Amino acid sequence: MVLRVAVVGGGLMGAAAARSLSARGHRVTVLERFGPGHDRGSSYGTSRIFRLAYAEPSYTELALRALPLWRRLEEESGQPVLTLTGAVDHGLPRAVDRLADVLAAAGRSAQRLSPGEVAERWPGLRADTTALYHPDAGRVHADDAVSALLKAAGQRGAEVRHGVRVTEIRHTGRTGGGVTVVTDADEALTADAVVVAVGGWAPGFLPAVVSGLPPMRVTQEQPVHFPVPDALDWPSFIHHPGAGWNMPGGLYGLGSADGVKIGLHGVGQVVDPDHRDRTPDPAAVDRLRAYAQEWLPGVAGTEPVPLTCLYTTTPDEDFVIDRQGPVTVLAGFSGHGFKFGPAIGELAADLVEGRPGTARFALGRAAPTR
Structure with missing residues (x-):
């Protein structure tokens, strides 16, 4: 059955859902509050890490599902978005060992390296205690990925509308469900189903639409780029805390068109996405500068x-991918969701079509804080 589906939010997750739904023949309308390529949310920029290595095997499985979908998107759109450079995890030995075990169980290659072997292979990177290199990793170009997903959706008939802010979602009450999506221009669009993927605006918007939403913190993170000429040759890397260096959450890095990007994971200040001061915090920049002086000789x-x-972070850092009535929710991607984009689009399309979701990502779940 062909469904009329409204997708609220045209960032990565909304775009991925629109692409999957339109590819299955549904009539899709994407409503995005801001203009194309905007920098107000979580989906903009030149780089996000792609990796298979996770301590939780279900995330490795989801990344394995995403990998061929990224390649298929490149074929559909004619736009390259994923570059595999390999990745280096280093730091606390038991954290690195766990990643090696999960990759081995998934049948993916990985190589243990000493800090000296890392320095010999990547002179710009200093490793801590022990390291694991895995080749099926690298970077996704964020802006190009969103553009390619929306392009692919449009090629399958989706209507993509920018500059449209949704103010309300009403259940129609008709037999079989359905929704009315109301915009700030008092336009009312009727649909059989709606996908809500509004990023940092989810905690303020979704409680009026669905129940069981876990608490979510919206924080402003402050990574930096070091503009070195060989940035695109760098692997992505994760420094796990607890050995020679210790910062809660750890540090990530990767090469990009803008330089070598590094950032601390989830340490930013809580903000309102509509009223945030985007002025860089000198103390945050100083922390990353000091880290680079010790661990990244290649950016000296x-x-x-x-x-x-x-x-937009949930207490357990697991996502929200679930359906309640005609409303499918994509939220709380906790700073690590981008790599899974096209696979999450497929999960969203499954939910819209009535297939069951995953307990790990359910609304109303009871999950411990990690």
């Missing part, structure tokens, strides 16, 4: 260029 002599982005 360069000055970090700061940027800001939004994290």
